[in-house]
Amino acid sequence: xxxxxxxxxxxxxxxxxxxxxxxxxxxxxxxxxxxxxxxxxxxxxxxxxxxxxxxxxxxxxxxxxxxxxxxxxxxxxxxxxxxxxxxxxxxxxxxxxxxxxxxxxxxxxxxxxxxxxxxxxxxxxxxxxxxxxxxxxxxxxxxxxxxxxxxxxxxxxxxxxxxxxxxxxxxxxxxxxxxxxxxxxxxxxxxxxxxxxxx
Amino acid sequence: xxxxxxxxxxxxxxxxxxxxxxxxxxxxxxxxxxxxxxxxxxxxxxxxxxxxxxxxxxxxxxxxxxxxxxxxxxxxxxxxxxxxxxxxxxxxxxxxxxxxxxxxxxxxxxxxxxxxxxxxxxxxxxxxxxxxxxxxxxxxxxxxxxxxxxxxxxxxxxxxxxxxxxxxxxxxxxxxxxxxxxxxxxxxxxxxxxxxxxx
Numbered sequence: 001x002x003x004x005x006x007x008x009x010x011x012x013x014x015x016x017x018x019x020x021x022x023x024x025x026x027x028x029x030x031x032x033x034x035x036x037x038x039x040x041x042x043x044x045x046x047x048x049x050x051x052x053x054x055x056x057x058x059x060x061x062x063x064x065x066x067x068x069x070x071x072x073x074x075x076x077x078x079x080x081x082x083x084x085x086x087x088x089x090x091x092x093x094x095x096x097x098x099x100x101x102x103x104x105x106x107x108x109x110x111x112x113x114x115x116x117x118x119x120x121x122x123x124x125x126x127x128x129x130x131x132x133x134x135x136x137x138x139x140x141x142x143x144x145x146x147x148x149x150x151x152x153x154x155x156x157x158x159x160x161x162x163x164x165x166x167x168x169x170x171x172x173x174x175x176x177x178x179x180x181x182x183x184x185x186x187x188x189x190x191x192x193x194x195x196x197x198x199x
Numbered sequence: 200x201x202x203x204x205x206x207x208x209x210x211x212x213x214x215x216x217x218x219x220x221x222x223x224x225x226x227x228x229x230x231x232x233x234x235x236x237x238x239x240x241x242x243x244x245x246x247x248x249x250x251x252x253x254x255x256x257x258x259x260x261x262x263x264x265x266x267x268x269x270x271x272x273x274x275x276x277x278x279x280x281x282x283x284x285x286x287x288x289x290x291x292x293x294x295x296x297x298x299x300x301x302x303x304x305x306x307x308x309x310x311x312x313x314x315x316x317x318x319x320x321x322x323x324x325x326x327x328x329x330x331x332x333x334x335x336x337x338x339x340x341x342x343x344x345x346x347x348x349x350x351x352x353x354x355x356x357x358x359x360x361x362x363x364x365x366x367x368x369x370x371x372x373x374x375x376x377x378x379x380x381x382x383x384x385x386x387x388x389x390x391x392x393x394x395x396x397x398x
Binding site for chain 1: 203204205206207209210212213214216217218219224226227228229230231232233237239240241242243244245246247248249250251252253254263264265269270287288289
């Protein structure tokens with residue numbers, strides 16, 4: 001059936017390449033787009049091409065950026081002496097959304113994973129070490145994910161950076177706000193109890 | 200954060216307009232596309248624009264088509280005396296996939312739904328009645344969905360078409376192949392028993 005509609009079949013094939021979108025969802029999206037106006041579909045196509053044309057990565061911290069340096073590196077009100085290391089630009093966005101951090105960032109673009117053959121050279125770790133040498137950095141916050149890979153990356157970086165004599169911290173473990181103890185995993189409850197605070 | 204990345208924010212906004220894609224999925228897709236090569240993203244954009252440019256609806260049956268008439272209407276081997284009425288082009292594809300039908304189609308582009316203000320004039324029903332008058336049609340298979348709206352549409356069309364003196368049929372209800380009776384809803388089991396066949 002789709003063989004007689006090459007441009008429809010091609011759109012379905014292109015949409016199927018997106019993560020989490022299989023053949024059925026791609027077909028549903030293509031039928032949806034077929035019903036939208038020409039200008040709406042062209043707006044989506046133009047947004048795709050322009051995003052790719054305009055966006056690159058910050059030359060200092062590897063956050064996504066529309067210029068050589070990202071808006072955080074360009075912001076003189078940010079604390080230049082503190083660098084928060086994250087795995088992905090998405091993590092940076094999550095931290096910014098919390099309004100809990102006023103320093104700069106360094107985006108690794110992944111985590112160490114020896115089983116997948118991802119070593120320090122495959123991430124932005126050499127660039128981080130160069131920054132620690134060139135810039136006057138007092139504290140590094142290791143905000144890699146709290147997964148096996150993220151923890152391993154944090155441990156690896158902590159040893160390296162402490163060796164240079166720079167303070168290394170990691171966000172605290174604990175019970176998320178508004179959550180019911182009953183539904184929190186026992187390991188998190190244990191960590192929260194270990195680091196209990198006096199009120 | 201995204202305010203400082205207008206082209207990224209615009210792509211997320213455009214992707215969020217797609218059905219079943221919310222803000223979080225749109226952001227995830229945009230980050231995925233950011234990592235793809237320029238040519239891959241341009242291929243998707245081109246597929247969108249070309250699909251919209253090339254595709255329209257068949258002038259006879261309102262199936263999607265790259266020309267004035269769809270490949271089924273153009274196929275002289277199809278039985279011109281039988282018309283299968285479906286709600287959406289997707290339903291037509293499902294029937295074609297079954298290889299169980301060799302006639303032509305008529306796509307209504309919806310079902311009657313008085314509560315949503317959708318009457319016969321909002322669907323391709325006038326065009327179906329014109330076909331029944333102009334073409335030499337012997338049988339109409341009403342393959343609208345087996346939902347309340349689909350059944351109501353079938354009932355409405357059955358009365359109209361029987362009035363013209365044309366044979367009207369509807370695909371049989373019953374137990375799907377390979378299914379366990381235990382998991383079939385009681386109404387379907389009842390219908391399957393009512394139309395039991397002698398072996």
